[in-house]
Amino acid sequence: MNYFTKEPQYQHGDPPKIGVILANLGTPDSLSTQAVRKYLQQFLMDRRVVEVPRFIWCWILHFIILVFRPGSSAKKYAKVWTKKGSPLLVNATNQTKALTAKIKKSVSQPIEIELGMSYGNPSMKNAVLKLKEKNCTKILLLPLYPQYAASSSASAMDALWRVLLKTRNVPGVRTVRNYHDHPLYINALKLSVLQFWKKNGKPTKLVMSFHGIPKKSLMQGDPYHCECYKTARLLAEALKLKESEYIVSFQSRFGRAEWLKPYYAEMMADLGKKKEKNVHVICPGFSSDCLETLEEINIEGRHIFLSNGGKNFSYIPALNDNPDWIDAMQGIILENLQGWIDKNWTAKKEANNSAITKKRVALLEKKQS
Numbered sequence: 001m002n003y004f005t006k007e008p009q010y011q012h013g014d015p016p017k018i019g020v021i022l023a024n025l026g027t028p029d030s031l032s033t034q035a036v037r038k039y040l041q042q043f044l045m046d047r048r049v050v051e052v053p054r055f056i057w058c059w060i061l062h063f064i065i066l067v068f069r070p071g072s073s074a075k076k077y078a079k080v081w082t083k084k085g086s087p088l089l090v091n092a093t094n095q096t097k098a099l100t101a102k103i104k105k106s107v108s109q110p111i112e113i114e115l116g117m118s119y120g121n122p123s124m125k126n127a128v129l130k131l132k133e134k135n136c137t138k139i140l141l142l143p144l145y146p147q148y149a150a151s152s153s154a155s156a157m158d159a160l161w162r163v164l165l166k167t168r169n170v171p172g173v174r175t176v177r178n179y180h181d182h183p184l185y186i187n188a189l190k191l192s193v194l195q196f197w198k199k200n201g202k203p204t205k206l207v208m209s210f211h212g213i214p215k216k217s218l219m220q221g222d223p224y225h226c227e228c229y230k231t232a233r234l235l236a237e238a239l240k241l242k243e244s245e246y247i248v249s250f251q252s253r254f255g256r257a258e259w260l261k262p263y264y265a266e267m268m269a270d271l272g273k274k275k276e277k278n279v280h281v282i283c284p285g286f287s288s289d290c291l292e293t294l295e296e297i298n299i300e301g302r303h304i305f306l307s308n309g310g311k312n313f314s315y316i317p318a319l320n321d322n323p324d325w326i327d328a329m330q331g332i333i334l335e336n337l338q339g340w341i342d343k344n345w346t347a348k349k350e351a352n353n354s355a356i357t358k359k360r361v362a363l364l365e366k367k368q369s
């Protein structure tokens with residue numbers, strides 16, 4: 001049997017192209033308990049995600065977690081599922097389309113964009129094969145996680161290399177490790193908050209919530225915790241917030257071990273008890289709205305806050321296909337393609353981008369004051 005995946009061959013004579021894979025986590029194919037079980041099994045078997053020794057973990061996963069969790073998770077998914085499917089997939093697909101259109105308009109050199117999920121569909125393998133079909137001889141992987149964590153960014157990189165391991169003609173590969181402090185990313189966040197405040201007013205407290213990871217990962221050297229705090233500080237500075245006006249939390253604790261603190265649910269209960277007047281929550285680590293932001297943050301968190309005596313709660317949507325974020329993604333991609341695409345063009349376009357951005361910031365700040 002052939003070890004290698006059946007794959008399209010590069011077409012000699014056709015101009016080689018650059019491919020970009022937008023990597024995200026993945027989501028169940030449907031709302032059925034079976035589909036959720038299949039997704040959770042693939043996800044939770046990843047050694048980057050759960051670092052418990054295999055012989056213990058296989059037992060716990062198959063006889064406890066995959067028995068009870070798929071049903072309860074499916075009920076949560078049902079609260080946020082759209083007519084077009086899982087919100088994560090819908091938002092990430094819209095992002096991919098918007099970025100494709102933007103890059104086609106502004107770059108003369110052809111760049112192909114594909115979405116590749118670490119678990120489920122559209123898979124990383126599908127993304128690689130599509131790019132090969134389009135004659136891409138170089139691939140840039142952009143994980144849609146601004147803050148690096150082994151369980152998110154590195155597992156996306158693993159997923160790509162797992163496909164390439166079975167590929168005979170391996171393309172040139174580059175990966176983006178993180179962009180938690182990238183000025184374009186911070187600026188896109190800032191603009192989305194200012195736009196939100198223009199419509200809804202400024203809160204008494206801005207909660208910046210990030211997906212949690214086990215505390216043990218931090219102790220073993222995962223930079224995620226520090227990168228989340230840096231993003232929060234830079235966003236707060238960009239918004240000219242005082243230290244008392246914002247706070248960081250971590251959500252989605254899984255299992256009994258200690259995760260990064262403070263926990264989001266406890267913080268919302270606390271803010272509710274303190275009768276915090278007006279809370280806005282933003283999740284800067286999520287490029288697309290998904291189960292975690294729409295259900296855990298906006299439904300569960302809102303309920304905890306209000307039932308503990310809080311007054312007003314609002315969730316600031318993820319960047320999704322917000323044009324400022326698409327501009328920023330293009331900027332980050334082009335920076336990482338230096339040497340692969342025409343330098344003159346990149347310089348020209350970046351100068352243009354920052355001029356537009358400066359104008360928009362000035363306009364929003366004027367309206368805010």
Ligand SMILES: C=CC1=C(C)c2cc3[nH]c(cc4nc(cc5[nH]c(cc1n2)c(C)c5CCC(=O)O)C(CCC(=O)O)=C4C)c(C)c3C=C
Nearest residue numbers: 025026027028049073088149151152211213254290291292
């Ligand atoms: C088991 C431990 C988990 C780690 C570690 C973890 C890290 C991590 N996850 C994201 C982003 C997302 N996670 C999502 C869902 C989700 N996450 C876990 C567990 C861990 N995540 C589970 C079991 C689930 C599935 C839902 C559930 O049953 O609770 C999602 C949303 C997917 C969707 O379909 O909408 C995202 C996105 C990051 C960024 C991260 C490390 C920093």
Ligand SMILES: [Fe+2]
Nearest residue numbers: 025211252292
């Ligand atoms: Fe997760």
Ligand SMILES: [Fe+2]
Nearest residue numbers: 251252292296
């Ligand atoms: Fe969660």
